[in-house]
Amino acid sequence: MKQERIGIIMHGVTGRMGMNQHLIRSVLAIRNQGGVVLSDGRRLVPDPIIVGRNADKIEALARAHGVERFTTDLDAALADPRDTIFFDAASTQMRPGLLRKAIDAGKHVYSEKPVSEGLDEAVALARHAREKGVKNGIVHDKLDLPGLIKLKRLRDLGFFGKILSVKGEFGYWVFTGDDLPPQRPSWNYRAEDGGGMISDMLCHWRYVLDNVIAPVKSVSCLGMTHIDSRLDERGERFKATADDAAYATFLLDGPDGEIVAHINSSWCTRVRRDDLVTFQIDGTHGSAVAGLHECWSQHRVNTPKPVWNPDEPQALDFYDNWEVVPDNRPFDNGFKVQWEAFLRHVAEDAPWSYSLAEGAKGVQLAEAGYRSSKERRWIDLEDLDL
Ligand SMILES: NC(=O)C1=CN([C@@H]2O[C@H](COP(=O)(O)OP(=O)(O)OC[C@H]3O[C@@H](n4cnc5c(N)ncnc54)[C@H](OP(=O)(O)O)[C@@H]3O)[C@@H](O)[C@H]2O)C=CC1
Numbered sequence: 001m002k003q004e005r006i007g008i009i010m011h012g013v014t015g016r017m018g019m020n021q022h023l024i025r026s027v028l029a030i031r032n033q034g035g036v037v038l039s040d041g042r043r044l045v046p047d048p049i050i051v052g053r054n055a056d057k058i059e060a061l062a063r064a065h066g067v068e069r070f071t072t073d074l075d076a077a078l079a080d081p082r083d084t085i086f087f088d089a090a091s092t093q094m095r096p097g098l099l100r101k102a103i104d105a106g107k108h109v110y111s112e113k114p115v116s117e118g119l120d121e122a123v124a125l126a127r128h129a130r131e132k133g134v135k136n137g138i139v140h141d142k143l144d145l146p147g148l149i150k151l152k153r154l155r156d157l158g159f160f161g162k163i164l165s166v167k168g169e170f171g172y173w174v175f176t177g178d179d180l181p182p183q184r185p186s187w188n189y190r191a192e193d194g195g196g197m198i199s200d201m202l203c204h205w206r207y208v209l210d211n212v213i214a215p216v217k218s219v220s221c222l223g224m225t226h227i228d229s230r231l232d233e234r235g236e237r238f239k240a241t242a243d244d245a246a247y248a249t250f251l252l253d254g255p256d257g258e259i260v261a262h263i264n265s266s267w268c269t270r271v272r273r274d275d276l277v278t279f280q281i282d283g284t285h286g287s288a289v290a291g292l293h294e295c296w297s298q299h300r301v302n303t304p305k306p307v308w309n310p311d312e313p314q315a316l317d318f319y320d321n322w323e324v325v326p327d328n329r330p331f332d333n334g335f336k337v338q339w340e341a342f343l344r345h346v347a348e349d350a351p352w353s354y355s356l357a358e359g360a361k362g363v364q365l366a367e368a369g370y371r372s373s374k375e376r377r378w379i380d381l382e383d384l385d386l
């Protein structure tokens with residue numbers, strides 16, 4: 001089978017997401033499987049050049065994973081016409097500048113979320129990419145989680161009847177460093193470095209709600225900094241200036257009327273639920289709960305009739321009467337699935353939904369979330385006209 005190379009400049013791959021999800025589990029996994037098969041049978045094989053600010057770190061990463069090309073010189077990489085895609089998973093604050101630079105160098109661009117911290121920048125970038133005619137994309141990884149694929153399948157099959165409400169619980173305990181070492185980078189807890197739960201997660205909740213349930217039209221959000229001091233990577237104490245939890249309610253434009261969605265997102269909560277993220281949809285005909293992989297459904301005919309009696313221990317086990325929704329298909333890593341789709345989009349204009357314009361909608365919701373929290377009121381979302 002004929003093979004074709006596609007050169008990808010990968011920036012920010014010494015970090016958690018860039019290294020694990022994008023370099024190792026996506027681009028190198030695609031290379032190791034022999035590339036992506038295009039519609040005419042050709043195989044498109046990624047050839048990454050990895051770019052980082054720290055020469056030793058980037059070289060060690062390249063050697064550990066058999067990546068032949070590595071550099072600290074981003075400008076030189078962008079100047080090389082053999083590499084046609086630029087990818088970024090570095091800091092959120094640098095992202096808009098880097099994407100613009102890459103677009104101006106004629107590269108197709110793909111990146112981690114959020115596109116930017118502010119909506120104006122995200123909108124301007126989406127328009128700039130369109131004007132320059134480059135293909136563009138933002139990671140929408142949660143949509144390829146098996147649990148959410150199953151939840152969407154139930155919605156599409158009409159399982160819920162009229163959808164009434166959605167409850168989401170996201171998060172887990174992130175150690176402060178006072179007891180155990182923290183399991184997330186410290187910038188997440190500093191607003192001045194682009195951290196913050198609302199910025200981090202509301203961009204995800206926008207595309208999850210829009211695509212799996214119904215379009216978001218308004219938000220009421222309360223951001224909190226529950227823990228105001230943590231220890232950083234060097235064990236030094238810093239002031240936590242960013243929100244480490246967000247309690248948000250959304251109104252969705254459902255096909256049968258408004259749907260209320262409430263999602264709690266927190267780095268200061270201990271997990272007693274089915275998974276690190278769970279979504280429950282309640283409808284007139286049935287309910288379902290999805291975690292990262294699993295999904296459980298309860299049809300109205302299986303719904304028990306609880307009786308409130310605080311004088312007796314609860315007789316019902318509320319985990320009974322739920323059925324496991326089967327896989328019914330294989331699932332691959334969601335980041336890899338989206339990389340494969342983006343590569344096909346670049347190579348043969350295959351359909352692609354996760355553009356910079358879609359990414360801007362996520363930034364819009366995060367910005368509205370911060371405004372709602374600050375002004376203590378509901379914010380309606382305007383059509384971005386992109
Ligand atoms: N889709 C998802 O599920 C998730 C997405 N994210 C997003 O991914 C991005 C990265 O997050 P994460 O991997 O957790 O962060 P990390 O702190 O682990 O990684 C940050 C990366 O950015 C690089 N970097 C930071 N500052 C600079 C700079 N000034 N110049 C050049 N490179 C720099 C770092 O390089 P060095 O190694 O040299 O320090 C490192 O490669 C964020 O935008 C975040 O929102 C994060 C978590 C989950």
Ligand SMILES: O=C1CO[C@H](CO)[C@@H](O)[C@@H]1O
Pocket residue numbers: 200201204
């Ligand atoms: O940005 C994010 C913060 O961390 C979460 C999980 O740890 C991710 O899912 C998310 O994309």
